[in-house]
Amino acid sequence: MFAFCQDMPGTTMEQQAVLDELIDASALDGCVIHVVGEYDGGVRMIDVWTDEAAYRKFQTTHLWPALDRAAPRLISPDAPPAAPFTILEVTGEARGVAIGT
Numbered sequence: 001m002f003a004f005c006q007d008m009p010g011t012t013m014e015q016q017a018v019l020d021e022l023i024d025a026s027a028l029d030g031c032v033i034h035v036v037g038e039y040d041g042g043v044r045m046i047d048v049w050t051d052e053a054a055y056r057k058f059q060t061t062h063l064w065p066a067l068d069r070a071a072p073r074l075i076s077p078d079a080p081p082a083a084p085f086t087i088l089e090v091t092g093e094a095r096g097v098a099i100g101t
Contacts, residue, residue, distance in 0.1 A: 001032065002052040004084040009042040016043050022066035030054025048087060 008016070016036055028034070032048040049055040 001048060001050060001087045001090075002055050002084065003046065003048040003087050004055075006045045006047075006083070007039070007042060008045065011043040013038060013043060016045070018070050019066055022070055023062050027058060027062040030058065048090075052084075 013036070030050045031054070032050060033046075034048075035046045037044055047055070049058075
């Protein structure tokens with residue numbers, strides 16, 4: 001599996017919703033879970049994908065074009081880049097889906 005966490009300082013949930021509206025649910029093939037929530041000063045997003053290839057396909061085919069259209073309203077130019085990481089453990093309700101059991 002492949003995952004990353006993206007902090008978007010200065011972004012609101014309303015701004016994040018603009019991006020969600022530009023991406024059709026059918027584009028999320030391979031997305032195990034997409035979690036978005038507010039933190040002090042911005043919005044944090046965590047995505048888990050079946051593998052990096054599924055995410056990269058989504059990124060290039062759907063996400064980047066949507067960001068090109070919406071970025072001026074969404075992301076601060078000072079926002080740090082996404083921080084990818086490898087998932088080593090999954091608990092909770094998504095566990096069976098995430099590990100294919």
